[in-house]
Amino acid sequence: MLQVSVLRENKEKVIQGLKKRNFSDQDLVIIDTIIVLDDERKLIQKSLDDKLNISNQVAAKIGQLIKNGEKGAAEAAKSEVASLKKDIQQEEEKMRTVSTQLETHLLNLPNVPHDSVPPGKSADDNFVFQDWPQALPELPDTALPHWDLAKKYDIFDLELGTKITGAGFPVYRKKGARLQRALINFFLDQATNEGFEEIIPPLMVNEASARGTGQIPDKEAQMYYIERDDLYMIPTAEVPVTNIYRDVILNEDQFPVKMTGYTPCFRREAGSYGAHVRGLNRVHQFDKVEIVVLEHPDRSYQMLQQMIAHVSGLMEKLELPYRILHLCGGDMGFASASTYDFEVYSAAQKRWLEVSSVSNFESFQANRLKLRFRDGSKKTQLAHTLNGSALALARIVAALLENNQTPEGIRIPDILVPYTGFKILN
């Protein structure tokens, strides 16, 4: 959620930014609507506060009168307050109306893209920030997509998952299960070596947490919801981990707060069907190691680059061909100010698959979370939040299986061997 003060003070910048998100002139009217509502809110508050002030004074006076035994005067004062109280009620009613309108508009306004974000309408306009420098791997015609490799080596089973739960819930077995565990441990070790604190968070969150990171109201339909207990299954570790710092005021010297967490992620993902979602390309439950950082506003973009470097390192250690896209305004997430997507090349499907998304949310999430810090002058200021996948497993597994297939089996990258305990998956 943006702050109204930002809309006021940097209105031109906000307009330019939202245009990158393809806001029309008509859409942009919302900014003025919000400012007008906020002006109105201030007026009402002033008048309400003044009336409350009088009411407080009269109440104190009545107390004195009663103490002094001046009953008549006290009764007179009481009747004086009666009409004032009616006024106050009306003002409070107005205040509620204006505040909820204001809140609704603000909640539905997306974050302002950073200056560096390329313009564009859709995923086709994303900027290739870093391409794969070599020729893309080519496999012989006999090469199999990962869902066929899964059958061949009995490493994961989607039909079985359908029997137990429903479509999109894979069952990993044998060396496939071991590979999952190896990757999780590898990713966690890599992150903790970089100074990220390891967290094992709850896999369900309450509404306040879902709201804090912006899943509600924007992406509510994407989450599984347990009505009986009013809880949401997490779509990413970002939600519980970032919410550790909801309603927290940090000291400046605590920055950067770096956390990592492995969790399964649950996504309803209603929509697309067909070849693009076959196998592990899109599932309802997958494993992911997430990195979350809280940083000083002055340094958050440096941190974003560090996080990109970290994820790049993972891809390189896994010897997977990848590229980095800087998402254009039209393709960015609602809460993000700048997002870089990592895509792995899946040689048998001959497609790029998204495996990581690294974003700086600036103060957008912090505003909802009330995540602040005290600056040098002891004033509180919103912190910046960032996060990224490091990494999401399902599609990494898909690419790894496809790209590394040989007649003898699937070659495990050297760095993973200590984790898997085998060099060839067969």
Add this chain to the structure above:
RNA sequence: GGUGAGAUGGGUGAGUGGCUGAAACCAACAGUUUGCUAAACUGUCGUACGGGUAACUGUACCGCGGGUUCGAAUCCCGCUCUCACCGCCA
């Protein structure tokens, strides 16, 4: 699931209707003293939203939401959470 106790500022903890945005102590911060450290002393020490160039000032908040009252941390109702015991259980 049942019963009982509780929820106050960074911490401990007073406070049963007006003098309490909140005592006291601890912690923290700034200063004085000191050869240094410690101790002692003095001062500062919640958040948010407003008004004002500023000094300053208004309002709200004592788990959350309602209610009673001229006036609520304090009384009433509902909820949530924590702790203890019982039951069940990985």
